[in-house]
Amino acid sequence: MSPVARSPAREPWPHRERRGVWRFERLLVDDRWERDVRVEVDAGGRVAALETTGTGPGCPRVAGWAVPGVPNVHSHAFQRALAGLAEGRGPDSFWSWREVMYAFLDRLTPDDVEAVAAQLYVEMLKAGFTCVGEFHYLHRAPGGAPYDDPAEMSRRILAAARTAGIGLVHMPAVYEAGGFGGEPLDGSQRRFRMDPEGAARLHETLAGDFSGPGERLAWALHSLRAVPRESLARIGELVGGQREAGGAGGVPVHIHVAEQEQEVRECIARRQARPVNWLLAHAPVHERWCLVHATHIDREEMAAVAGSGAVVGLCPTTEANLGDGLFPLGPFARAGGRFAIGTDSHVSRSPVEELRLLEYGRRLATRSRAGLGSGDGVLAGAGGALLAHAWADGSRALGWAGGEVKIGKRADVVVLEAGHPALAGRAGAAVLDSWVFSGSDNPVRDVMVGGEWVVRGGRHEREEAVARRFGEAVGNLRFP
Amino acid sequence: MSPVARSPAREPWPHRERRGVWRFERLLVDDRWERDVRVEVDAGGRVAALETTGTGPGCPRVAGWAVPGVPNVHSHAFQRALAGLAEGRGPDSFWSWREVMYAFLDRLTPDDVEAVAAQLYVEMLKAGFTCVGEFHYLHRAPGGAPYDDPAEMSRRILAAARTAGIGLVHMPAVYEAGGFGGEPLDGSQRRFRMDPEGAARLHETLAGDFSGPGERLAWALHSLRAVPRESLARIGELVGGQREAGGAGGVPVHIHVAEQEQEVRECIARRQARPVNWLLAHAPVHERWCLVHATHIDREEMAAVAGSGAVVGLCPTTEANLGDGLFPLGPFARAGGRFAIGTDSHVSRSPVEELRLLEYGRRLATRSRAGLGSGDGVLAGAGGALLAHAWADGSRALGWAGGEVKIGKRADVVVLEAGHPALAGRAGAAVLDSWVFSGSDNPVRDVMVGGEWVVRGGRHEREEAVARRFGEAVGNLRFP
Numbered sequence: 032m033s034p035v036a037r038s039p040a041r042e043p044w045p046h047r048e049r050r051g052v053w054r055f056e057r058l059l060v061d062d063r064w065e066r067d068v069r070v071e072v073d074a075g076g077r078v079a080a081l082e083t084t085g086t087g088p089g090c091p092r093v094a095g096w097a098v099p100g101v102p103n104v105h106s107h108a109f110q111r112a113l114a115g116l117a118e119g120r121g122p123d124s125f126w127s128w129r130e131v132m133y134a135f136l137d138r139l140t141p142d143d144v145e146a147v148a149a150q151l152y153v154e155m156l157k158a159g160f161t162c163v164g165e166f167h168y169l170h171r172a173p174g175g176a177p178y179d180d181p182a183e184m185s186r187r188i189l190a191a192a193r194t195a196g197i198g199l200v201h202m203p204a205v206y207e208a209g210g211f212g213g214e215p216l217d218g219s220q221r222r223f224r225m226d227p228e229g230a231a232r233l234h235e236t237l238a239g240d241f242s243g244p245g246e247r248l249a250w251a252l253h254s255l256r257a258v259p260r261e262s263l264a265r266i267g268e269l270v271g272g273q274r275e276a277g278g279a280g281g282v283p284v285h286i287h288v289a290e291q292e293q294e295v296r297e298c299i300a301r302r303q304a305r306p307v308n309w310l311l312a313h314a315p316v317h318e319r320w321c322l323v324h325a326t327h328i329d330r331e332e333m334a335a336v337a338g339s340g341a342v343v344g345l346c347p348t349t350e351a352n353l354g355d356g357l358f359p360l361g362p363f364a365r366a367g368g369r370f371a372i373g374t375d376s377h378v379s380r381s382p383v384e385e386l387r388l389l390e391y392g393r394r395l396a397t398r399s400r401a402g403l404g405s406g407d408g409v410l411a412g413a414g415g416a417l418l419a420h421a422w423a424d425g426s427r428a429l430g431w432a433g434g435e436v437k438i439g440k441r442a443d444v445v446v447l448e449a450g451h452p453a454l455a456g457r458a459g460a461a462v463l464d465s466w467v468f469s470g471s472d473n474p475v476r477d478v479m480v481g482g483e484w485v486v487r488g489g490r491h492e493r494e495e496a497v498a499r500r501f502g503e504a505v506g507n508l509r510f511p
Numbered sequence: 512m513s514p515v516a517r518s519p520a521r522e523p524w525p526h527r528e529r530r531g532v533w534r535f536e537r538l539l540v541d542d543r544w545e546r547d548v549r550v551e552v553d554a555g556g557r558v559a560a561l562e563t564t565g566t567g568p569g570c571p572r573v574a575g576w577a578v579p580g581v582p583n584v585h586s587h588a589f590q591r592a593l594a595g596l597a598e599g600r601g602p603d604s605f606w607s608w609r610e611v612m613y614a615f616l617d618r619l620t621p622d623d624v625e626a627v628a629a630q631l632y633v634e635m636l637k638a639g640f641t642c643v644g645e646f647h648y649l650h651r652a653p654g655g656a657p658y659d660d661p662a663e664m665s666r667r668i669l670a671a672a673r674t675a676g677i678g679l680v681h682m683p684a685v686y687e688a689g690g691f692g693g694e695p696l697d698g699s700q701r702r703f704r705m706d707p708e709g710a711a712r713l714h715e716t717l718a719g720d721f722s723g724p725g726e727r728l729a730w731a732l733h734s735l736r737a738v739p740r741e742s743l744a745r746i747g748e749l750v751g752g753q754r755e756a757g758g759a760g761g762v763p764v765h766i767h768v769a770e771q772e773q774e775v776r777e778c779i780a781r782r783q784a785r786p787v788n789w790l791l792a793h794a795p796v797h798e799r800w801c802l803v804h805a806t807h808i809d810r811e812e813m814a815a816v817a818g819s820g821a822v823v824g825l826c827p828t829t830e831a832n833l834g835d836g837l838f839p840l841g842p843f844a845r846a847g848g849r850f851a852i853g854t855d856s857h858v859s860r861s862p863v864e865e866l867r868l869l870e871y872g873r874r875l876a877t878r879s880r881a882g883l884g885s886g887d888g889v890l891a892g893a894g895g896a897l898l899a900h901a902w903a904d905g906s907r908a909l910g911w912a913g914g915e916v917k918i919g920k921r922a923d924v925v926v927l928e929a930g931h932p933a934l935a936g937r938a939g940a941a942v943l944d945s946w947v948f949s950g951s952d953n954p955v956r957d958v959m960v961g962g963e964w965v966v967r968g969g970r971h972e973r974e975e976a977v978a979r980r981f982g983e984a985v986g987n988l989r990f991p
Contacts, residue, residue: 118892125880
């Protein structure tokens with residue numbers, strides 16, 4: 032047992048009453064900056080009332096530019112400990128990076144995972160993310176034995192999310208094979224083993240724990256490599272059953288697909304189809320699906336994905352770091368495709384760094400600055416147009432009642448400091464454009480998740496304790 | 512006169528004695544982390560003694576990972592006020608961005624420029640840059656009349672650098688024509704007019720002002736578009752004359768070249784050669800030259816530039832933001848080419864964001880992670896290899912005695928916080944790799960420029976006053 036375990040800071044975040052009333056100096060509503068907006072939050076952390084004229088005594092005023100919190104649709108929390116490692120010399124690839132990642136996995140304990148995830152989630156909040164889709168495949172102990180409590184690792188992720196106060200959509204991933212031919216899992220991969228029935232049992236086990244208003248369970252399939260065809264069908268049945276049993280609006284299903292060219296070649300060789308095409312032909316992909324990466328997608332696949340209503344989960348800094356390639360964002364957006372962002376391996380933990388790199392990839396590929404934006408409102412610029420997708424499509428991909436501050440939606444709000452040098456002199460669309468394109472000095476000052484202020488004045492109340500525990504955990508891991 | 516002018520904070524930075532002795536807990540020396548290094552700085556801000564064993568009483572200890580300050584080889588300071596603007600909707604290009612920039616120029620006063628530059632330089636220091644090459648072409652008043660003091664704008668840049676305490680290589684740019692055919696300057700461009708004789712006079716006028724140990728003058732040619740062939744020859748004579756008159760090691764000469772495809776097409780049409788080839792054939796390009804951008808360069812040109820010893824000044828975030836294209840870094844580095852980084856239009860003010868994007872562009876273009884690094888030392892990783900170029904080639908491009916902390920070199924030092932979450936648990940090459948690839952939460956804690964601590968504990972002593980003045984200036988500019 033590592034010494035870290037003796038000082039867990041696992042109290043759930045919201046000790047305080049969620050219910051409250053605030054007056055936002057400027058709040059993004061649709062595509063306008065509304066002034067002096069009175070927002071009332073109910074006990075479940077949702078917006079109960081919103082009016083643009085009221086002030087009222089005893090109603091604290093929130094200065095700055097307030098915008099919806101950004102959903103992060105794709106996270107492997109434990110990889111935060113690896114960020115900046117495996118940037119080795121000489122020949123290197125996605126696959127050699129994966130070897131470093133696996134070697135590191137052989138040492139990672141549940142305490143470590145909790146400490147790393149808590150640090151990550153605090154960093155996400157401070158940067159403007161308010162909920163995270165945790166694509167979780169680290170289910171077992173080193174060697175592949177289950178923990179005494181098979182839900183151990185999932186509970187640690189939940190504990191970390193509560194410590195930080197971030198909204199959590201936890202997705203235990205099905206992972207059964209080491210390749211398209213059903214190859215057995217090799218050494219390090221044995222920690223990932225999970226079949227559809229196991230995932231369904233994990234859902235049942237955890238249902239009671241995921242009791243807070245900002246805690247949900249959803250499904251993940253690691254990839255076409257790791258999930259055999261029969262399992263894909265079985266997961267379809269299980270997800271359908273959950274929906275009939277009362278899952279409001281459908282349960283999200285996430286899958287990695289077409290990230291690497293090698294994967295595309297193998298899929299064509301084994302299954303006579305490109306990965307996205309094969310998936311669309313063999314699974315009921317609909318608007319609750321999130322196709323993560325989808326980097327190597329052709330025009331026909333783009334049109335089909337756009338038509339399905341599924342969201343593409345783009346992770347620009349990770350995809351660049353791993354040399355995956357550039358997703359064809361321009362053509363996909365013009366085809367009406369939905370896309371959101373995730374931080375995946377967490378070389379960045381910032382929504383605006385992800386969006387910036389996404390747009391820069393598009394501009395470099397096309398040698399043009401022609402924007403995605405349209406109209407005359409606050410979302411008309413390139414930054415606003417990208418954020419609009421991250422908010423709306425990200426909320427959809429996670430089955431999250433977020434992405435806008437409206438009656439009935441969650442009170443997930445990020446407040447940008449108006450006087451910050453990144454935003455000084457800005458108004459209208461230029462506020463969001465400057466946040467995205469000039470915001471590497473983070474102007475996020477306050478962050479509310481489901482009615483709770485978790486970041487005030489740029490500080491998270493628990494950041495020192497969480498960072499200390501993270502430092503101890505990564506120190507003990509003794510990296511090469 | 513704007514109200515800003517009434518409260519200038521133009522005291523030169525170094526009020527204090529530069530001479531001093533410090534003991535660095537860990538200092539990068541060659542490619543090793545040396546422990547407990549005693550560094551003595553002389554009154555000129557240079558390292559007078561360096562020993563790895565001494566401690567000595569009364570010698571303050573500096574905790575953290577200390578590395579050389581990073582040179583920023585390319586800045587247009589006034590553009591900081593525009594960062595995040597001009598990210599418009601619909602069809603857009605480098606040339607439409609330039610229109611927004613020009614319109615904004617029609618309002619900019621010397622007070623504004625000083626306020627904007629001071630803010631920019633403070634931001635640069637806090638991110639790890641310790642000297643800046645200011646490629647200065649905003650010489651005249653709106654409309655094109657000279658200021659009563661033709662050196663007005665240059666003096667404002669110097670004042671801003673002194674306020675911030677950053678090292679400055681000021682390069683008044685020659686700018687005479689609006690195109691390859693010698694077209695006259697149009698409306699906004701009239702503020703830029705400067706011929707070779709004017710630049711030489713400006714050098715003479717300013718020689719006495721650039722008296723501090725961290726203040727130098729050098730040459731800039733705006734571009735092949737803006738500098739006629741005769742002027743190129745005349746500048747060669749003037750630069751040669753300065754060198755004979757005692758310029759130690761040669762005076763740097765910087766030029767924008769081959770940034771945009773349209774520029775390449777025009778150069779071929781007018782001069783029957785690609786821009787880099789034409790420049791190499793018509794100017795004595797040598798190791799004090801810096802070719803800024805050189806984005807559109809072919810194999811033959813790469814070999815010739817590498818052979819000349821000139822440095823390519825890459826500005827990855829600006830080049831991405833403007834959709835310029837990707838410089839072929841891999842082939843150029845393999846040809847032995849020298850490259851350094853600049854922040855140009857200042858959509859980023861961080862050396863690691865520039866290097867990160869530079870490397871990501873390379874990985875995306877090649878769909879590979881094969882690194883530039885080699886060897887087994889601290890510089891072996893991708894982050895260290897990139898920093899090594901920024902330090903050595905950046906110092907060369909600016910004629911700056913920096914890029915390493917050694918006897919006789921400037922005491923320009925950046926200290927990274929060892930306990931920062933971006934660096935926790937890191938050692939060896941992973942420190943620099945994590946700074947570059949995982950350092951969007953800035954771990955820079957202390958920054959010394961020429962023996963002066965200008966940033967302590969992540970704060971610049973003047974940051975509030977400088978930001979206030981910047982906020983007033985951009986507020987008064989009333990952006991669209």
